[in-house]
Amino acid sequence: MTLAEFRDSLKLDQPKPNLSVPLKALWYDGKGEWNNAHNEVDHLSDISSSRIHAYLHRKEGDIWNADYWYRKAKETRPNVSLEEEWEMLVTRFL
Incomplete structure (x- = not known):
């Protein structure tokens, strides 16, 4: 699957x-369903889920919490737009 195909799948209902799990969370986020996206990773602590969790809290505007999850993912908050970060993450996990 490519980024374009993933983006196209956002037209689907499910x-x-x-x-x-990371891609499912990003899919829900791409649909504007932040709560569903967060529910996918909220109970997980692996590095991939932590990275998605970080992005979601950054998007929410909760930077302190986001930075906590970036550290758990062994990364730092990127200096890019949220859209760029979403695309980078989708590409990474495809």
Whole structure:
């Protein structure tokens, strides 16, 4: 799947069943469903889920919490727009 195909899948009512947890969270976020996106990763502590969790809290505007999750993911908050970060994450997890 490409970034363009992933973006196109946002027209669907449900995410494709074979998506990983990070991609499913990003799919929901791409649909504007922040709560569903957060629910996908909120109970997980692996590095990939922590990275998505960080992005979601950054998007929410909760920078302190976002930075906590970036540290858990062993990364720092990127100096890019939220849209660029979303695209980078989708590309990474595809």
